[in-house]
Amino acid sequence: xxxATPKEVSERKALRVNPxxxxxxxxxxxxxxxxxxxxPHSHGxxxxxxxxxxxxxxxxxEPAIATTSSFTEGACVFGGGSNLKKAVKNIFDIYDPDIIAxxxxxxxxxxxxxxxxxxxxxxxxxEGKIVVHTNTPSYSGSHVTGFGNMMSGFIKYLSKAxxxxxxxxxxxxxxxxxxxxxxxxxxxxxxxxxxxxFPDTSGVLDAPIKGHYEMYPKGxxxxxxxxxxxxxxxxxxxxELTCAPPAITLKSKCDVDFDSLPLPIxxxxxxxxxxxxxxxxxxxxxxxxxxxxxxxxxxxxDAHPNFDKKTxxxxxDPDTVLGLASLVLEMGMVPKYLLTGTPNEEFVKKGQxxxxxxxxxxxxxxxxxxxxxxxxxxxxDKVDLMIGTTHGKYIARAEDIPLVRxxxxxxxxxxxxxxxxxxxxxxxxxxxxxxxxxxxxxDRDAKDEDFELVM
Amino acid sequence: MNERxxxxxxxxxxxxxxxKDHIVELDDSGMPKQIAANSRSVPGLMVNRGCCYAGCxxxxxxxxxxxxxxxxxxxxxxxxxxxxRRNKGRAEDGRNFMQYCFSTDMQEPDIVFGGEKKLKQAIxxxxxxxxxxxxxxxxxxxxxxxxxxTSAVAKWAEETYKVKCVAYSCEGYKGVSQSAGHHIANNGLxxxxxxxxxxxxxxxxxxxxxxxxxxxxxxxxxxRLLKLIGYEVISVFTGDGSYEKIKNAHVANLNLLQxxxxxxxxxxxxxxxxxxxxxxxxxxxxxxxxxxLREVAAYFNDPGINARTEEVIxxxxxxxxxxxxxxxxxxxxxxxxxxxxGSRSHHYxxxxxxxxxKTLIAGYEFAHRDDYEGREVIPDIKLDADTKNxxxxxxxxxxxxYHLSIDKEHFDALKEKTDxxxxxxxxxxxxxxxxxxxxxNHYETEKLLELFKPDIFYSGIKDKYMVQxxxxxxxxxxxxxxxxxxxxxxxxxxxARDTYMSIFTPAWNYITPPWYxxxxxxxxxxxxxxxxxxxxx
Numbered sequence: 001x002x003x004a005t006p007k008e009v010s011e012r013k014a015l016r017v018n019p020x021x022x023x024x025x026x027x028x029x030x031x032x033x034x035x036x037x038x039x040p041h042s043h044g045x046x047x048x049x050x051x052x053x054x055x056x057x058x059x060x061x062e063p064a065i066a067t068t069s070s071f072t073e074g075a076c077v078f079g080g081g082s083n084l085k086k087a088v089k090n091i092f093d094i095y096d097p098d099i100i101a102x103x104x105x106x107x108x109x110x111x112x113x114x115x116x117x118x119x120x121x122x123x124x125x126x127e128g129k130i131v132v133h134t135n136t137p138s139y140s141g142s143h144v145t146g147f148g149n150m151m152s153g154f155i156k157y158l159s160k161a162x163x164x165x166x167x168x169x170x171x172x173x174x175x176x177x178x179x180x181x182x183x184x185x186x187x188x189x190x191x192x193x194x195x196x197x198f199p200d201t202s203g204v205l206d207a208p209i210k211g212h213y214e215m216y217p218k219g220x221x222x223x224x225x226x227x228x229x230x231x232x233x234x235x236x237x238x239x240e241l242t243c244a245p246p247a248i249t250l251k252s253k254c255d256v257d258f259d260s261l262p263l264p265i266x267x268x269x270x271x272x273x274x275x276x277x278x279x280x281x282x283x284x285x286x287x288x289x290x291x292x293x294x295x296x297x298x299x300x301x302d303a304h305p306n307f308d309k310k311t312x313x314x315x316x317d318p319d320t321v322l323g324l325a326s327l328v329l330e331m332g333m334v335p336k337y338l339l340t341g342t343p344n345e346e347f348v349k350k351g352q353x354x355x356x357x358x359x360x361x362x363x364x365x366x367x368x369x370x371x372x373x374x375x376x377x378x379x380x381d382k383v384d385l386m387i388g389t390t391h392g393k394y395i396a397r398a399e400d401i402p403l404v405r406x407x408x409x410x411x412x413x414x415x416x417x418x419x420x421x422x423x424x425x426x427x428x429x430x431x432x433x434x435x436x437x438x439x440x441x442x443d444r445d446a447k448d449e450d451f452e453l454v455m
Numbered sequence: 456m457n458e459r460x461x462x463x464x465x466x467x468x469x470x471x472x473x474x475k476d477h478i479v480e481l482d483d484s485g486m487p488k489q490i491a492a493n494s495r496s497v498p499g500l501m502v503n504r505g506c507c508y509a510g511c512x513x514x515x516x517x518x519x520x521x522x523x524x525x526x527x528x529x530x531x532x533x534x535x536x537x538x539x540r541r542n543k544g545r546a547e548d549g550r551n552f553m554q555y556c557f558s559t560d561m562q563e564p565d566i567v568f569g570g571e572k573k574l575k576q577a578i579x580x581x582x583x584x585x586x587x588x589x590x591x592x593x594x595x596x597x598x599x600x601x602x603x604x605t606s607a608v609a610k611w612a613e614e615t616y617k618v619k620c621v622a623y624s625c626e627g628y629k630g631v632s633q634s635a636g637h638h639i640a641n642n643g644l645x646x647x648x649x650x651x652x653x654x655x656x657x658x659x660x661x662x663x664x665x666x667x668x669x670x671x672x673x674x675x676x677x678x679r680l681l682k683l684i685g686y687e688v689i690s691v692f693t694g695d696g697s698y699e700k701i702k703n704a705h706v707a708n709l710n711l712l713q714x715x716x717x718x719x720x721x722x723x724x725x726x727x728x729x730x731x732x733x734x735x736x737x738x739x740x741x742x743x744x745x746x747x748l749r750e751v752a753a754y755f756n757d758p759g760i761n762a763r764t765e766e767v768i769x770x771x772x773x774x775x776x777x778x779x780x781x782x783x784x785x786x787x788x789x790x791x792x793x794x795x796x797g798s799r800s801h802h803y804x805x806x807x808x809x810x811x812x813k814t815l816i817a818g819y820e821f822a823h824r825d826d827y828e829g830r831e832v833i834p835d836i837k838l839d840a841d842t843k844n845x846x847x848x849x850x851x852x853x854x855x856x857y858h859l860s861i862d863k864e865h866f867d868a869l870k871e872k873t874d875x876x877x878x879x880x881x882x883x884x885x886x887x888x889x890x891x892x893x894x895x896n897h898y899e900t901e902k903l904l905e906l907f908k909p910d911i912f913y914s915g916i917k918d919k920y921m922v923q924x925x926x927x928x929x930x931x932x933x934x935x936x937x938x939x940x941x942x943x944x945x946x947x948x949x950x951a952r953d954t955y956m957s958i959f960t961p962a963w964n965y966i967t968p969p970w971y972x973x974x975x976x977x978x979x980x981x982x983x984x985x986x987x988x989x990x991x992x
Contacts, residue, residue: 015581016530016533025531065501107596142530
């Protein structure tokens with residue numbers, strides 16, 4: 001497995017091998033699926049839309065709807081305005097969404113299609129229906145950037161500041177699974193907070209089977225809620241590197257203040273989330289939630305000999321990696337390698353700050369990296385565990401390292417998108433996954449005489 | 456209104472005008488039917504098609520395990536086509552580049568100032584780190600738009616590093632689907648790779664398998680049987696294929712064509728250039744496998760080959776006899792819909808028929824008219840602008856490797872009774888009110904499920920979960936839902952087992968909760984309080 005990967009790390013200026021990121025549009029498509037009765041629309045070649053739908057369907061094991069402008073060579077020469085116009089008419093005629101969320105591709109960006117004017121010139125948008133857009137050039141940022149850009153697109157078109165604030169808090173959940181969004185909402189509910197979550201893919205990409213297909217399941221942020229974001233008292237941008245940009249967009253358009261918080265993965269990050277809600281809603285933390293926290297700390301203490309000082313490589317999206325790093329540090333583990341493919345040097349600063357806080361030395365933190373490089377690091381200095389997305393399974397197999405799957409995308413396992421990583425419950429689930437991976441490995445490798453019944 | 460009209464009914468005049476020719480109801484009259492195919496999709500319709508790059512890199516070139524296939528473009532395209540097609544491949548030296556994704560990961564400055572410099576640097580790094588013998592460059596959309604000359608870079612790489620380097624201008628917007636990408640890949644392989652090895656055509660029963668991508672190990676299963684019979688498999692295009700092998704593909708005596716759509720160009724060009732005959736075979740389905748093996752044997756007309764062909768058929772049939780009868784009993788009378796690429800929707804109808812299943816509805820994503828109607832329509836197909844933009848490569852006979860073929864009398868006799876240089880297309884195996892849809896979309900799929908209510912629907916991941924949500928068992932025919940092989944005799948049993956499993960898995964019985972059919976609140980008519988209500992009263 002990966003036998004062509006040499007141990008010696010050489011500097012690469014142009015070649016990307018085994019990326020740990022993908023392009024902006026798929027993030028935009030995911031964000032748009034978190035809006036109720038929304039059709040994501042890819043303005044480019046058919047292949048982009050097909051790849052992105054496939055990718056989302058493989059991660060969520062759910063239908064991922066989206067349409068395309070189906071560019072051919074003619075559209076590249078004359079511009080994609082006519083294709084968009086036809087597409088919008090057909091989408092409303094046939095699929096009847098309430099809103100179409102257009103994102104661009106490297107193709108339409110390179111030819112310079114001006115979506116602002118295309119959309120203004122649309123004459124066939126039915127009464128009460130809406131078309132919004134965002135720019136997601138695939139040649140900058142990553143899917144995480146695209147997610148934030150699509151949020152900003154919705155905000156720019158829809159959010160309005162009323163004269164009177166609506167007393168609500170906006171929660172931007174970050175690039176996370178429906179299971180995470182559900183858990184964030186449960187906690188906000190326990191805190192008796194009046195909130196608007198945007199976007200919200202719970203109830204969309206984890207909709208139950210009923211024996212008939214619903215193109216638009218009941219989940220997703222409603223259009224009027226996106227409008228009302230402009231009158232929120234405040235926004236919590238969870239996942240600072242993902243959600244601060246749209247929070248800034250909302251701030252500049254509607255003057256809504258925001259707090260950037262890390263994704264609530266692990267004890268302290270969840271504490272911050274809970275306290276921010278408590279502060280906003282002026283509610284005490286209920287016993288039920290406090291008990292969840294106490295249970296989490298309890299099991300960490302019970303199980304700590306199994307993971308304390310174990311080394312781990314964590315890779316994936318920036319906010320997710322930082323969250324996971326924070327949890328493993330709290331567990332006493334050593335996050336030896338932290339890597340994201342997303343180009344964002346803030347990630348390195350924040351990762352290093354976490355390591356400094358726990359006094360852990362000798363770790364590497366890198367943004368704009370790839371899994372080829374991570375593999376080379378591991379070849380030179382092995383770790384006990386890997387935590388990250390499916391693509392790491394090649395390394396895990398090559399180096400015989402246990403792998404805990406977390407983040408986006410997970411293409412080779414089921415159920416993950418329903419289960420949270422966030423909150424005290426999510427941390428407990430991660431703890432179980434980590435602990436089981438390490439203990440299964442210990443069982444597997446033990447000699448007969450060392451094989452323990454009780455552990 | 457018949458079924459076809461019901462499907463078209465919702466469309467606006469413009470969409471109707473386009474789609475009506477892509478939907479054909481088949482009957483048993485024997486009159487040839489015409490379908491519109493290989494034309495532009497309607498913007499806004501949720502189609503299943505991919506792009507030119509997906510056809511070139513994803514389908515044809517991706518499975519070559521000793522080639523570094525470098526995607527020149529922003530990161531997405533390379534990332535999505537990394538390890539997602541289930542082409543199994545083994546590299547004898549362990550250096551299998553299919554486990555890797557190589558990309559130039561173009562950034563904004565590369566788009567503004569041109570990407571050739573970065574491409575050259577990436578090739579330099581590939582050579583230094585991976586030392587491959589062959590590099591292939593696949594362009595994505597922006598590359599063609601900004602005018603990077605990838606062919607010149609490939610030439611530079613060959614001169615500078617003494618490696619084989621081929622550039623494919625397979626930008627996503629070219630053509631109307633993956634199909635254009637297949638053609639571009641075929642042209643590149645023909646121009647630069649096939650015949651570049653120096654092996655001599657001096658073998659007796661040497662064959663190539665074309666259009667076999669070894670999804671789920673199908674190619675390995677076909678190869679196993681062919682080798683048992685006594686054929687030498689020179690190369691496979693391109694499942695578990697390699698540069699090392701396909702550069703000597705010119706030494707084969709016969710090309711076996713599994714997927715007609717994606718690779719018939721190479722079969723035709725090798726005929727002109729090397730005088731290698733080709734035959735359309737199909738290793739999907741028991742009866743089809745038997746037919747194919749016998750027709751290939753008939754081509755070589757050798758007593759030993761004939762005898763071993765019958766031995767292998769008999770022994771394989773014996774091995775699957777019990778399972779075959781079991782699944783035939785379980786599946787007979789079940790109905791199916793099948794919508795995949797450009798070949799399988801036909802191939803699998805034969806396999807379904809082996810188990811007594813009937814295909815009610817079928818269609819392709821990116822086929823051409825001949826894949827539906829048979830090769831006899833090729834002279835009548837009018838090429839539109841999108842197709843004309845794809846290079847039509849013309850080749851000349853190559854005197855070094857030109858073959859002696861079988862004699863004309865034998866050839867003509869075979870052409871009468873076998874699929875030698877012929878493909879009949881899907882339509883002739885359908886009829887009886889069944890429906891075929893070209894370039895099917897999400898809405899039409901919903902409609903088909905509603906109108907035909909098939910017992911199982913075979914298509915791809917983009918439909919799979921929608922179909923399943925509607926209560927219909929679904930299986931992916933691009934990836935076999937991570938199962939396989941489905942080819943030949945044992946593969947047929949795998950397929951039947953998987954189909955049986957998907958239709959009968961117990962969870963189907965639990966979709967409707969019991970409280971929908973049985974009341975949970977109990978009480979007596981005429982009595983005021985109901986049980987459970989009493990406590991609250």
